[in-house]
Amino acid sequence: MAAVHTVTVVHTIAELRARIKTFRRSSEQTVGFVPTMGYLHEGHASLLKKACAQSGLVVLSIFVNPLQFGPNEDFERYPRNPERDLAVAEAAGADLVFMPSVEEMYPQPIRTTVSVSGVTERLCGASRPGHFDGVATVVSKLLHIVQPDQAFFGMKDAQQVAVIEQMVQDLNLDVEIVRCPTLREEDGLAMSSRNVYLTQDEREQALVLSQALNKAEAYIAKQAVISSKALVDLVSSHIRTAPLADIDYVEALTYPTLQPFETSPLSDTIVIAVAVKFGKTRLIDNLITQVRK
Amino acid sequence: MAAVHTVTVVHTIAELRARIKTFRRSSEQTVGFVPTMGYLHEGHASLLKKACAQSGLVVLSIFVNPLQFGPNEDFERYPRNPERDLAVAEAAGADLVFMPSVEEMYPQPIRTTVSVSGVTERLCGASRPGHFDGVATVVSKLLHIVQPDQAFFGMKDAQQVAVIEQMVQDLNLDVEIVRCPTLREEDGLAMSSRNVYLTQDEREQALVLSQALNKAEAYIAKQAVISSKALVDLVSSHIRTAPLADIDYVEALTYPTLQPFETSPLSDTIVIAVAVKFGKTRLIDNLITQVRK
Numbered sequence: 001m002a003a004v005h006t007v008t009v010v011h012t013i014a015e016l017r018a019r020i021k022t023f024r025r026s027s028e029q030t031v032g033f034v035p036t037m038g039y040l041h042e043g044h045a046s047l048l049k050k051a052c053a054q055s056g057l058v059v060l061s062i063f064v065n066p067l068q069f070g071p072n073e074d075f076e077r078y079p080r081n082p083e084r085d086l087a088v089a090e091a092a093g094a095d096l097v098f099m100p101s102v103e104e105m106y107p108q109p110i111r112t113t114v115s116v117s118g119v120t121e122r123l124c125g126a127s128r129p130g131h132f133d134g135v136a137t138v139v140s141k142l143l144h145i146v147q148p149d150q151a152f153f154g155m156k157d158a159q160q161v162a163v164i165e166q167m168v169q170d171l172n173l174d175v176e177i178v179r180c181p182t183l184r185e186e187d188g189l190a191m192s193s194r195n196v197y198l199t200q201d202e203r204e205q206a207l208v209l210s211q212a213l214n215k216a217e218a219y220i221a222k223q224a225v226i227s228s229k230a231l232v233d234l235v236s237s238h239i240r241t242a243p244l245a246d247i248d249y250v251e252a253l254t255y256p257t258l259q260p261f262e263t264s265p266l267s268d269t270i271v272i273a274v275a276v277k278f279g280k281t282r283l284i285d286n287l288i289t290q291v292r293k
Numbered sequence: 294m295a296a297v298h299t300v301t302v303v304h305t306i307a308e309l310r311a312r313i314k315t316f317r318r319s320s321e322q323t324v325g326f327v328p329t330m331g332y333l334h335e336g337h338a339s340l341l342k343k344a345c346a347q348s349g350l351v352v353l354s355i356f357v358n359p360l361q362f363g364p365n366e367d368f369e370r371y372p373r374n375p376e377r378d379l380a381v382a383e384a385a386g387a388d389l390v391f392m393p394s395v396e397e398m399y400p401q402p403i404r405t406t407v408s409v410s411g412v413t414e415r416l417c418g419a420s421r422p423g424h425f426d427g428v429a430t431v432v433s434k435l436l437h438i439v440q441p442d443q444a445f446f447g448m449k450d451a452q453q454v455a456v457i458e459q460m461v462q463d464l465n466l467d468v469e470i471v472r473c474p475t476l477r478e479e480d481g482l483a484m485s486s487r488n489v490y491l492t493q494d495e496r497e498q499a500l501v502l503s504q505a506l507n508k509a510e511a512y513i514a515k516q517a518v519i520s521s522k523a524l525v526d527l528v529s530s531h532i533r534t535a536p537l538a539d540i541d542y543v544e545a546l547t548y549p550t551l552q553p554f555e556t557s558p559l560s561d562t563i564v565i566a567v568a569v570k571f572g573k574t575r576l577i578d579n580l581i582t583q584v585r586k
Contacts, residue, residue: 017467111409111463114464116404167405171437174438
């Protein structure tokens with residue numbers, strides 16, 4: 001039987017800092033941080049559980065960051081459910097939940113941008129202009145506010161992890177970025193807050209994403225030489241078997257450098273990343289795998 | 294009689310962090326930070342003395358940051374004298390002097406840029422494209438490395454202070470920026486590492502900068518309504534009395550927002566900022582003054 005655990009909700013930066021400072025003074029244990037946009041699912045819960053296993057204090061942030069949404073994207077309708085989020089956070093063992101208002105995070109128009117080049121040229125960096133500036137800037141703010149020892153990110157957003165790792169390295173941020181595996185529904189669909197948007201037909205057809213990535217994995221296991229084009233063709237053609245699937249991109253790149261290759265990637269690790277629209281809902285998924293064992 | 298004080302020189306980020314962490318564990322006192330490009334003069338020494346008066350540990354960094362120099366600027370020939378710098382640092386009471394190599398600060402090509410808009414549109418932001426991106430990025434790195442309670446900056450670089458204050462506010466950096474007054478030679482020339490470039494004739498004529506700003510101050514004291522154009526004309530025409538002076542800019546703006554005004558600035562405080570070339574040497578100076586008492 002788990003011990004009774006109570007989560008504390010904090011809305012202001014000043015109170016959050018004061019509470020973390022109090023913890024730091026009283027403990028040699030580390031602070032773990034899980035930044036999210038809320039509408040928590042089991043994927044988020046798995047990040048929190050990992051953070052709890054390694055940290056003396058676990059901070060969860062819930063903030064739908066307007067800066068990382070394009071003008072025609074889903075900022076306004078992004079799903080929100082703070083009450084259920086708190087229950088999930090509490091069950092997963094979070095100690096502090098930071099839920100700032102947009103005004104608390106952006107009291108004045110922000111004039112400072114943190115921008116990462118290179119790893120942002122392709123995939124969502126190409127199809128969502130400005131998105132990763134918004135991500136890098138808000139993650140930089142949150143890391144300055146929380147000052148954690150470790151921050152936990154899910155690998156469903158593999159490019160986001162690459163962007164944040166690059167930023168942390170380039171700017172000497174004093175934090176360890178912990179990569180956490182994508183969680184999936186039983187039938188293989190990658191967990192995402194946006195899955196709630198899907199109609200029943202779209203939800204069924206969305207299975208082609210994980211199926212296509214599984215095919216790619218089986219293909220790679222059999223091949224001595226990895227061809228980027230063959231991988232992309234294999235994945236794309238399987239996704240196209242779903243009539244409702246509208247492909248945004250399918251790419252095979254080195255990871256985490258996110259550079260293209262033809263047949264022999266310079267990196268040991270590659271990512272096959274997909275973004276596909278079903279109606280108004282854009283889903284992403286990826287497979288990261290070793291090509292040299 | 295001053296107590297014997299020894300300065301410790303550190304070349305790596307890892308050693309600097311370890312030493313600061315050791316201090317933090319053993320003391321409740323604050324850490325003060327003075328970032329510089331070296332070739333220290335009395336202005337730098339005054340920052341160090343102010344830091345010593347307020348902090349338990351004073352960290353000085355000496356790093357000529359290539360990122361903030363344009364392709365035709367003086368990065369290569371920027372004056373350097375590490376031995377004398379250490380003597381100045383020690384005399385002024387610095388505890389740790391961080392002197393990283395370019396490779397230590399930029400082990401790989403940096404892909405992350407911290408960029409501040411608004412306050413960088415005019416003055417040196419206009420005449421040195423990319424300069425303040427380089428400044429904001431390296432100061433962000435240094436603040437992450439040192440994690441000081443307070444960082445001390447000289448007001449000779451008034452726009453730099455405005456950029457850093459904006460960055461600290463926008464990105465929630467957990468540091469207080471302390472503005473320190475410009476130090477001047479006895480005849481009024483603002484102290485600068487670049488003064489060493491001046492020939493004897495240039496050095497004599499460079500006095501027009503501080504003289505022109507003094508005239509502006511006297512003018513402001515007498516006027517009920519402050520006209521930006523009148524100030525700029527007054528300062529420019531005095532500078533032009535020096536045959537070797539080649540004006541880059543003379544501007545009167547609100548401070549620290551650095552926005553133009555005509556006769557009634559919205560801000561209580563204005564800056565009159567000048568950049569003037571004497572031969573190959575570009576000097577800057579400024580006057581910051583209250584216009585509403």
